[in-house]
Amino acid sequence: MEHVPVLSSEIVRILSPRDNSSLLDCTFGGGGHTKVLLETCRCYVCGLDRDPDAIQRAHEVKKKYNDRFDFVLERFSKIAEVFECGRRFDGVVFDFGISSFQIEDSSRGFSFIREAKIDMRMSKTGTSAYDVLNSFSEGDIADILWIYGEEPQSRRIASMIVKHRIKSRIETTTQLRDIVRKVYQFESINKKHSKIDVATKTFQAIRIFVNDELNEISEALNQLPEILNNNARIATISFHSLEDKIVKNWAKSRKDCVLPINKSVIKPYNDEILRNPRSRSAILRGFVYTKDRGL
Ligand SMILES: C[S@@+](CC[C@H](N)C(=O)[O-])C[C@H]1O[C@@H](n2cnc3c(N)ncnc32)[C@H](O)[C@@H]1O
The missing domain is CATH 1.10.150.170 (Putative methyltransferase TM0872, insert domain)
Structure with a gap:
């Protein structure tokens, strides 16, 4: 199955990874964004996902990138707990919702395209x-x-x-x-x-x-100060207004330390939508997290 990461060059531009940067992909899925980031330079990426089916795909990434990659099976609302050991990141990406792997695997019961036992649990x-x-x-x-x-x-x-x-x-x-x-x-x-x-x-x-998706998002965003370095970059891809509203309101409420990178949201161009119809409703926001400004 072909998996195409959404808005990947824009994600790279927002996170601006460098050699030795440490990044967190909170929605590893098929590892699309993780692999694009690992290919950009000699950075480190930790992939996190709540879906046990992502483990196998993470093994493949580990085989290729060795100590530049790790995987954690967990919900992103637990990031503060997962990294309480003191690990800090220079960038974090969230690509909300479900992956094409989950949609197309009828045993997961997410899609009405094919008959399947209805289930829809990511974890x-x-x-x-x-x-x-x-x-x-x-x-x-x-x-x-x-x-x-x-x-x-x-x-x-x-x-x-x-x-x-x-x-x-x-x-x-x-x-x-x-x-x-x-x-x-x-x-x-x-x-x-x-x-x-x-x-x-x-x-x-x-x-x-x-999947308690909206609470997951607001809890994860609120924990970011605990796991980010000063001047870390944050990228979020939402697929509907309920998700995007949470990100927008969170950034507004943290104006003292969360600065938008772009004046308006980034959306895919028509050629990406043609290549990857799933990107149709994607809304990307990028921020810089600046500890020195207050929190
Ligand atoms: C849209 S897909 C990500 C695709 C990925 N960016 C790629 O390019 O392969 C979203 C993934 O995030 C995971 N996910 C969604 N909500 C999550 C949560 N609260 N905690 C951890 N993983 C979550 C899903 O299981 C799914 O694998």
Whole structure:
């Protein structure tokens, strides 16, 4: 499977690695950004990911780059704890969301393109999408769809989910997709002009909830002062407004020590979107962290 890292040359420009720089890739995934950084100069990169499936890909990177690379299996909301030994970094990158490996592996149950047991847990532990759909109350499901997916039909979809599970459990990704499509058909909501499937927001919402993605981001950002050197660089790639809002508000609240590198956000050019459609909604922000200014 080909994995193309998003906005990789912009990530290199923002992090500006040099020989002996120490960098942290908080969303190792397929190691795309890690490898680009390791190829730029003789820097060191620590890759971190919560997904046990990333371990195998990390082994491959380790084989090639030896002591210039390490991997940690952990959630990025734990970075202060992981590096409490005193390790400090000159740059950190976050590429939020899920990887193409996770989307395309049907055993992970993230995608409605193929029929698969619905699951969506990045860490493979804790409450799954299956648990949410089959045991949460109608009101809680509607709130999840509204808060994390901004799904306008959240109440109707939640009601249809509960009606469906009275007859039989919701086991698969395609069952959930078809429930959402049915709601849109019943309500005669014409989405023909949109290229995006009507089930997309529902899947996004449940995935964000199951993985506690928004809290993970704000907790990790708040811990950065504990693991960064003075003048360290920070790069974040968000894929929807809920993620980007957290980054934007965090930077605003830390104006005394977090300085934006660019006046506005960086988005991919059309040629990158054509080569890598996943980059379509990417929003990149870069910052310099300056301890001397206050914290
Ligand atoms: C978009 S992919 C990153 C792709 C990577 N930049 C590359 O080029 O190969 C996001 C990765 O971050 C991981 N991830 C998401 N949230 C995480 C969290 N809270 N803690 C640790 N890893 C996380 C996912 O498991 C996934 O592998």
